[in-house]
Amino acid sequence: MKNFEANRISKIETSIFTKISQLAIKHKAINLGQGFPDFDGPDWIMEEAFKAMKSGKNQYAPANGVLSFRKEISDVYKKFYSLDINADEEITVTAGATEALYSTFNAFFQEGDELILFEPYYDGYFANAILCGANPKFISLRKPDFTFDFYELEANITEKTKAIILNNPHNPTGKVWTLEELHWIAKLAKRYNLLVISDEVYEFLTFDGVSHIPIASLPEMKERTITISSMGKTFGMTGWKIGYAVAPANLTAPIQKVHQWTTFAVNTPGQHAMAHALNQLDEYLPIFRKTYEEKRDYVLSELKSSNFKAHLPKASYFIMLDIPKEKNINDLECATELIEKNGIATIPSSAFYSKSDEGKGMLRLCFAKKDEILRAGIEKLKNY
Ligand SMILES: Cc1ncc(COP(=O)(O)O)c(C=O)c1O
Incomplete structure (x- = not known):
């Protein structure tokens, strides 16, 4: 069959997020890779949308x-x-x-x-x-x-x-x-x-x-x-x-x-x-920030007793982790091993780099997750 794909998109590959998520599903791993919350936004916003729908804003x-x-x-x-x-x-x-x-x-x-x-x-x-x-x-x-x-x-x-x-x-x-x-x-x-x-x-x-x-x-x-x-x-x-x-x-x-x-x-x-x-x-922002800040602080304090060194994030719901040097392993190998052996998914950071090799020594973790999921995920990281 002829290749119909336009030349200009040939450099765009299936994202690492899709690949990691597929591997996480296969191994039933906890997914701290996916970069979005696993909990809902405020009810009162949903109610406003419903009100708008019911009043003909469609x-x-x-x-x-x-x-x-x-x-x-x-x-x-x-x-x-x-x-x-x-x-x-x-x-x-x-x-x-x-x-x-x-x-x-x-x-x-x-x-x-x-x-x-x-x-x-x-x-x-x-x-x-x-x-x-x-x-x-x-x-x-x-x-x-x-x-x-x-x-x-x-x-x-x-x-x-x-x-x-x-x-x-x-x-x-x-x-x-x-x-x-x-x-x-x-x-x-x-x-x-x-x-x-x-x-x-x-x-x-x-x-x-x-x-x-x-x-x-x-x-x-x-x-x-x-x-x-x-x-x-x-x-x-x-x-x-x-x-x-x-x-x-x-x-x-x-x-x-x-x-x-x-x-x-x-x-x-x-x-x-x-x-x-x-x-x-x-009214909303103090609650919003507190929710995420508590999750961040929990992860940071737990990771102190792990082999990963966390870089303190001042914003967002991501944390970059240094892979222990003694392991002599790159980010993709480490992320794969973590999914397959420890049941925890993170994102290999080289996906975010084109020039420097620094990403090969790091993983990205997303802490926008329910407390029980974070707890279970962090325990698995600590076992590495
Ligand atoms: C830095 C950054 N920009 C843009 C987006 C996409 O935002 P949206 O979901 O509103 O399309 C994301 C989502 O992860 C992001 O992290």
Whole structure:
């Protein structure tokens, strides 16, 4: 049979998450690899969606999103970040952050363009770059702080570079970028006239009293930044697939050109419910953060008596673990052994790297799991 697959997608492989999950099912392993909660989001948000459905909010939403939802998003930016966002011209509601990324990448990148990607990276950036024919240049975030070298970053910017991709807070390390790091990135974006695509899906999942700073809030950065977020992450309801892209009107227009032929509009009752949910952030966020912070602290304290060294995450629901050196084993071998012999699944970190070998010495664990699942999973890790 002829190979019908388009050449440009030949570099996109079945994700490691699918492979690990399949192996976990085969060996009945506890899955601390999958990066989403195994518990439900708030009931009161579901009730709002149901109310919206019952009151006739079931037809197509406006392509850029339900107005009340866009207004709430704009209010959140004002209240939390002192940013003025025009609800009519600067917001696009998308089918999750995934579609916001897809529409953004396709709006701005074409064959031969270059973009800067910090590694370890959320694998969606790499796939989107490939789909557009753009070439990522990788800058490695180095342990223990997962920071980067300003001069290395500058040296990788060429005439073809169009954008820096930022993920703050960061998946998989849980890093919250310092103000100083954000200023470095902003300085280079302005010096070389680059866009910044800033994926901030974990903006509200910060710990230890740390506050998130959107790079768009730095001087003269709003005009060159596309900020992406996800209601699925903020409210622990990833299956609803509601996200958005915030960008100045001249950058929002190209994003909406792609969006109108990708999903056109996002489910209507869900947007009404999320408008209500955003309005309740003050009451919701302390509970949300406490729930996850307790899970993080439990895992960190238990892992002290294991052979794995954990890197403290300041945000997100991920923890990076160093594989014990004495084992002389790489991440894929270790993750496979853990599933097959110990009954516990994690993600081998080399999946998040293209340049550095550092990922071969680490695993990613997701702690957005029910307490009893975490307890059982961590016991199995401690037995390794
Ligand atoms: C950094 C990052 N960006 C984007 C996404 C996708 O978000 P959504 O589920 O809203 O499409 C994820 C999901 O894991 C993520 O971790």
